[in-house]
Amino acid sequence: MLRLAGRWVLTAVALVVSVSFLTFVLVDLVPGDAARSVVGLNSTEEQYLQMREAMGLDRPLLERYGDWAWAALHGDFGNSLTNGAAVASQLTTRLSVTVTLVVASLLVATVVGVSLGVAAALQHGFLGRLVDGLALLGLAVPSFWFAYVLVFLFAIETSFFPATGYVTFGSDPAGWARSLVLPVLTLGLTSSAPIAKQTRDGIRSELDKDYVYALRVRGIGERSVIGRHVLRNAAAPVITIMGLVFVGLLSGTVLVETVFVLPGLGSQAVQATMSSDLPLIQAIAVTFTVMVVVVNLLVEFVYVLLNPRVRAG
Template sequence: MILYIAKRLSAGIVLAVLVTFLTFLLLSTSFQDVVRTILGPSATPETVRGMMAAKGWDRPVVVQYLDWLSHAVRGDFGVSVYTSLPVGPSVLQHLAVTLSIIIPALVLTGIIATLLGVWAASRGGAADRFAQGISLVGYLVPGLLLAIGLVVIFAVQLKWLPATGFTPLTEDPSAWLRSITIPVIVLMIGGIANMAAQVRGRMIDELRQDYVRTLRTRGISTRAIVFKHALRNAGSPALTVFSLEFIQMFGAALIIENVFALPGYGSYAFNASLQGDIPVILGITAFGVLLVVVVNLLTDLVNGWLNPKARVR
């Protein structure tokens, strides 16, 4: 198991280094444009070169990247070009807002999709058709349209929930819950459709296996067969979808945060990209890659626990 973890962790570190280096390489072509934007249209070539030298952006790209990487591994991601605020704490502050939406949505999605998929596979008939109908609706309804509809109903007409804004959990738990309710529902709909379909398909395959028939002949209850045996064997593919769903929700945060005016990771990344704030973009990229690496590592560990054969890959 230790070797398995070390292999997965090493692959994640290599991925993080490659992605951040490629990002740095692409951004290096716009260093002069960022400096001209900061200095304004009246900046002379000498002024531009002076600021480039002051920031160290006139050095070879590889040297600059290694210098950035040596500071990043110690937790120093530089400061914002425009606000002069430390990048690391700023990214973490906005990331906390995004995760406070994604984590509840992901947990609820996993629970509801698993129960729905197991129910559809084990009952069949009307239950299966109902579950497939729910999945179809989740696939067909655009998230943006759903968000607008929920805001109109629950925020504008009923006035039960706020239409925009975010309240930190530490300030007011009830206000925090109200502020994330609609965004969480929007994120959940598509996720439930994807996961429920995957769980249903895998459970149907498992319930047709010979070992299930053997267990039934021994008098094992259907509930025990479904939850203790079949669901465990079907869990590995479902976990892969679960990790991919996290990444998809993370990407959808840009749209959700702009619709609901949330000061999260996606809106922070969007504004930094518009401004050309290079240290912030690098910090956002690094944190994003590390988060994906951690999620994939945890998924691999759980997969290895559920299916020991996966450890040898």
């Protein structure tokens, strides 16, 4: 187990370093010049060259990446090119919004998906076809389109929830919850389909195995067979799908936060890209990567707990 955990950590570190370096290179290759964006188009050539030197853009790429990585390890991601504020402080204020949105959406997707999957597995016929249809629909329907549908139904037509905006929890807990309902439903419902399909397929596969027949022959109740044995054995693949859904939710925040005007990392990434704020883009990319790595580590850990054969190997 310790050897397995060590391999996970080494893989995670290598992934973070690789993604951060690749992002650094790609950002450097983006058309445009960060120094020119700062000094403006009407600046002199001397002012432009001085700004390039001040920003370190005249130095080799590997040297600049090394300095950035060393500073990032100490929590210093530099300053924003648009407002001069520390990037780390901007990430801190927006990270909680994105984390709340993603975790709540994953919870909704899991509850809805597992419930539909269990029902479809135990009741053949219409529900099984319904889950297949929802899976295809969830993959085909863009999240931003579904967001506009929810806004039309529950914000414009009925005024149940606000269409845009965000309220902090400290200022108004009820308003905070209401401001997150539509974004969470947008991401959660569209992400529940693959969880439902995997749950249904996993349970059906387990129900066909010999141990289920043996438990029933011994007189064990159907609820105990399903709840204590079948669901536990079918849970491992579902956990893996949940990890993939989490990654999809992170990418979905970019559009959903923009549509609902939420002050999270997703909308900040859009703003940073439009303004060519390279330090901010780099920091957001690394933050998303770290979140994905941490969740994947948790998924691997839970998978090992649910599957003793992996732990023994």
